[in-house]
Amino acid sequence: MPRPTLILVYEPEAACRARLAAQGFVEQHALEISSYLAQSTDLPPEFPTIEKACAARGLDFLPLALDDAAKGLAGRPAENTLVWTLTDGVAYFRGGAAPALARLNGLPTIGADDSLFALCQDKFRSGAVLSALDLPVPPAGLASNGEWLAEPPPSSRGWFVKPNRLGAKIGIWPDSHCETLGHALELSRRVYGAYRDAVVVQPYVPGRNVRASFLAVRPETGTEALGIAFVDSDGDFQTMDDSMALYGDTGAQAVADGRYIEPKLSAVADSQPEAAASIRAIAARLMQALGLRDVFSMDFRVEADGTIHLIEFEVCPGLPCFDFRAYCRSQWQMSLPEAMAETAARRFFGR
Known part of the structure; x- marks a missing residue:
């Protein structure tokens, strides 16, 4: 019997750019669109560290590029396989296919089911659903x-x-x-x-930007493990140029050129505890009503008087991003590779 295996499915930026070029997108716009997949560029250098952390817990680790996922998941034993999808997408990106492939092959997954991968990527439809749940979406x-x-x-x-x-x-x-x-x-x-x-x-809604991050390292974890932080940068909101300066190949160049300054994180509960409590309640509502689980993030705007605006939720938060790494350190006292390996091990072994 093979050892339990954590499979991480990811869509590379280069594969996305090639598809967009074939569809007639100009090079600059293909580069901008594919930059949303930058975590698939930022995380592979850490695959050996993730593999080592998994091995220390009795697991194998197998990263699979999305184009190899159909073949790589086929025939895997469900009792010894766990699939974690790194990137989502139903339009420009195809990561939403990974949890569907896992379901097709009867394999368990980390994260929400594949229907939410589609919903969260269509902002108009997801906003309508969130509004129907009486949540504070613009x-x-x-x-x-x-x-x-x-x-x-x-x-x-x-x-x-x-x-x-x-x-x-x-x-x-x-x-x-x-x-x-x-x-x-x-x-x-x-x-x-x-x-x-x-x-x-x-x-337009005013306020400071807030990121709420969640990883259930222990399967029974609830919203008490939600990390809720102000994300303060020089701008009121993020533009495409700002995004491209954060991650991936373009982000690395921005750091080298001195154009990137990492936003500052601070706990919302330290200055606006009632807002933090409300955000925790919203997360609980989404977990109950939509089925968010295991790993996700939410973005908010919080006004000075405590008024909260829910902007979006994501089922594939940017794991290698500075804010999620900070969350793993502060909430779980682990590096990102350790937190990923421990999450998988507890699903397999329940310890």
């Missing part, structure tokens, strides 16, 4: 290439425009916080022309 309109598919509500603070299926909260350009709906439609034309995507148009 209402949204939807526009495509200069035409309204659903008009947004009025707003005294302007609107925030972001691609519907490309990433999450990123506004692409500095003028993504706009003052008129005419400008919002113009942004929808620019997004469609560059990325072939519709845009979500939401009333």
